[in-house]
Amino acid sequence: MVFGFSQYMRDALPNASFIGFTGTPIALEDKDTRSVFGDYVSIYDIQDAVDDGATVAIYYESRLAKLDLNHAEIERLSDQVEDIVEDEEDASNREKTKGEWSRLEKLVGAEPRIRQVASDLVGHFEARTESIDGKAMIVAMSREICVHLYDAIVELRPDWHDTDPSKGAIKIVMTGSASDRELLQPHIYNKQTRKRLEKRFKDNNDPLKLVIVRDMWLTGFDVPCCHTMYIDKPMKGHNLMQAIARVNRVFKNKPGGLVVDYIGIANELKQALKTYTDARGRGEPTLRAEEAFSVLLEKMDVVHGLFHGFDYSEFVDQAYKLLVPASNHILGLDDGKKRFLDAVLAINKAYSLCGTLDEAKELRAEIAFFSAIKAAISKFTYVDQIAGGHPTLKDGVCFGPPARLFW
CATH class of the missing domain: 3.40.50.300 (P-loop containing nucleotide triphosphate hydrolases)
Structure with missing residues (x-):
């Protein structure tokens, strides 16, 4: 019978602790991690790794x-x-x-x-x-x-x-x-x-x-x-x-x-x-891509709510003309800028995970429109935290206190 190095180690050190480290435990009839090494001493699992970044x-x-x-x-x-x-x-x-x-x-x-x-x-x-x-x-x-x-x-x-x-x-x-x-x-x-x-x-x-x-x-x-x-x-x-x-x-x-x-x-x-x-x-x-699509739909509903009372249904053909009034609508809402930017960030993240699904592809143009508004708001407005008021965009220029001109 041929013994491996681990057997020699066990024979030489019969009272030593035998500890294993694995990220992929095996549980088969003839191969089982715990049957060889004993029960788990410490567990750092998938959720821990994701939570820790x-x-x-x-x-x-x-x-x-x-x-x-x-x-x-x-x-x-x-x-x-x-x-x-x-x-x-x-x-x-x-x-x-x-x-x-x-x-x-x-x-x-x-x-x-x-x-x-x-x-x-x-x-x-x-x-x-x-x-x-x-x-x-x-x-x-x-x-x-x-x-x-x-x-x-x-x-x-x-x-x-x-x-x-x-x-x-x-x-x-x-x-x-x-x-x-x-x-x-x-x-x-x-x-x-x-x-x-x-x-x-x-x-x-x-x-x-x-x-x-x-x-x-x-x-x-x-x-x-x-x-x-x-x-x-x-x-x-x-x-x-x-x-x-x-x-x-x-x-x-x-x-x-x-x-x-x-x-x-x-x-x-x-x-x-x-x-x-x-x-x-x-x-x-693994998580199913459909789960990311569910998050996408949820965040799309958030943005739709922010645009309540503003009609942007012609965004496919009139995106450029709608960009400024759509941005001003968002900027006119209480905490509208932050709420919109956060929602669009979540939309883009979810779309990057499920964008190859057929049902997600149908939302691509609308997401691109939201992203264009996000870019315009982020690039061309600056809110002074000391003063109050809502900045606005008009003809490519940011107006209204406490805005700063960046366009």
Whole structure:
């Protein structure tokens, strides 16, 4: 029998305390964190981290409804396979899982489906980056699917591609060797080049905005400006929890991370949550994007209330003409400036988390109008805290005590 280093340590120090530290507790029949280390001594959970500002919340959005290919079969096979085949310790189970994984891989990697995912993903990412600056990761099932998905994306956006590793907006990051298929060779880099890609991806000002991976960069890899993860690979348990944590790092005004599901990991997220809450943790691994949409609607109602008695229904065609009178209406309300600015700030934050939902897209023009009013009020009015009165805007000029001219 072969013993590991931990066993030698236990034999050498039989009376020592055995303490573990983890952010992703495991609770399986043959692997259980508490059965090895004992009960929890101290818990710092998801809610604590968010409350302290150490991380941001993670939101979940399913895009399965946008795809119409082999849903039932993909879901059936996904339920049967392990998230990472190499984790299987039993040889017979490993071979069985590999067979099921191969069948699922053929369905997921089918050309019509790849094209659908690529088309939806490109549109989603572009809409996402309109409301929040940053980067995204794409997780695919195999290296071959990574390449096919890359090809489908650059077919839609040729300017994203560049053969030079130091240029281009999209790259594949994976391991490989000279013996790999020709299909993979253009995307296999040596260790030094991968380090340069890592540096590029961590730099928010670098044009590299999208990376496609299979296993790399999913654990222990921090990129604060990464705000979205597209998952098209069966994952579960602690592997899933560690992967989605790539998007919960704090960065500038980043309101939250977003996990976009193309393969159906909702049940796995629920199971991961059960394991986490069984460990007495507070806060969900992910919140649904619909929850952010509910907040958006709530804050929109607040602004609608502020505009009671003022008709701005022609804002789509008459936005410029309505900007000044709308601003003056808000400035004429008791504490109107602060109430309006706070509400619009909350609207923009919520929209950045749910703006890719179809129902949220319908509000985009109205939100842009509110944001224009917010910019005008913020930039061109200054209220003297000593004197009283309401400032107003007129023909591009701020009038009325105690206003100051800034336009």
